[in-house]
Amino acid sequence: MVSILARRFGYQHLERIEDAVQDALVAAMKKWPFTGEPENARAWLIETAKNRVIDHLRRDGRSETLEAAEEAAAEKIEDAFLSGEIEEDELRMIFACCHPSIPPDARVALTLKTVGGFSVVEIARAFLSNKEAIAKMLTRAKAKLRDQKDIDVPSQQELVNRRDVVLKVLYLMFNEGYAATEGEELVRKDLCFEAIRLVAIVAKHPPARHPKVNALLALFLFQAARLETRIDQNGELLLLEDQDRSQWNKVMLSEGLKQFRLSASGDEVTDYHLEAEIAAVHALSRDFASTDWERIIECYDELQHRQFSPVAELNRIVAIEKLRGPHVALSALESLSKRTDLSRNAIYLLTLGHLLSLKGDRRQAATAFEAALDLSPNQPVRRFLKRRIELLRSA
């Protein structure tokens, strides 16, 4: 709804529009229990919100806002629901929230708030921040948006860069959901599903669509298909090799495959393609033992060749162990730690502990896990580590 109204009134009124939508919803909440739901509830809400914005603009009294108000008042927004314009409005809104003028760390939050309809409290929880800090960040971001003249989905060269920013923002949104860094929850499905919904909108609509968007969507779907199986009944972390593959979501896997095929239509292989391919290899293996580690390592090699990342290197090393054993993997890990200081990185310590325990160095492995434990605030991860340490120490 915010997207639809923002399109009509302009993004400079975003705050007002959000308030109006909120007011309309609260009005409905108070009224409909007694009067019953109107026939077209959504149209009622949007008309109500629209009228509130118009009232505000009229009260504001400046000529250009008055003009916008009268124009909007004359138009029936209901039509937008029928013509499927909503998604296009949302697409515009996504691009607006990921505008280069918005500070990078505010883009995900702004997108969640204005396109996803998340509350400030929910966003604060997702980003381990307090609601005052998030509210302040959003206010600043909206002020930046207000100063922007040209807010539409850009074209040509400009589009290429802007789309990359959008994809990056959605990638971060998904990852934040996929690996909640703190607290009791291991995954936040709502963030993952919102990222999927939004990237699907980008993938669907010209001019934004592009094979790399399909690749990102495929990656999300492959990962999301496994979400439910990453946690057991007691909320404990389950590693890929222990997950029940028959429980992977088949609808998402097949949609992922479809998107993965669509992603091959261009002549460019992006990082998203490579990451999606790694996820596809896992998704398509019948069981853990028959995983095509060779192919996975090739993808990681290519990713690392493009742009070195310590986290991807750690993943690559885990794959190397599957193919060539813990000794080769440990020496790769050693050369990585010489290159980058990872002594305070939980994933590094986790990998180190994992490889040492495979090699049979129980005591050293336990020490590495203990160091990782000190750096992991996520509760399921902590319990997982404690169990491993106990096992290693007990023998």
Add this chain to the structure above:
Amino acid sequence: MPNYMLLLHEQPMDYSQFSPEQIEAVIGEYITWRKKIEADGKYVASDKLKDEGGRLLTGYEGGFRVTDGPYAEAKEVIGGYYTISAADYDEAVDVSKSCPHLKYGGRIELREVESLS
């Protein structure tokens, strides 16, 4: 079968911390409850009272006095009412207790409607 009136008292609340999705979920709960009592043949009528003030009439020295309000200082207002039909208070309580209003901090005053006969 007698009628009962459910007067829904509510405290003015700050809804700004609720996300649109959360509010939509609450609306859904009320609508579901309402449809259920309709389907069970218990629903008779309902009305929403407007939020803003109202008038308070008081007898005063042989005449009357009208004041705005009466809610300016009141902590609670009646947001609206339902009339339902039920065999007795037990059944009326049974119908009322599943009303989402209670879940969200509101109070329900339940009164039997006096019939003509």
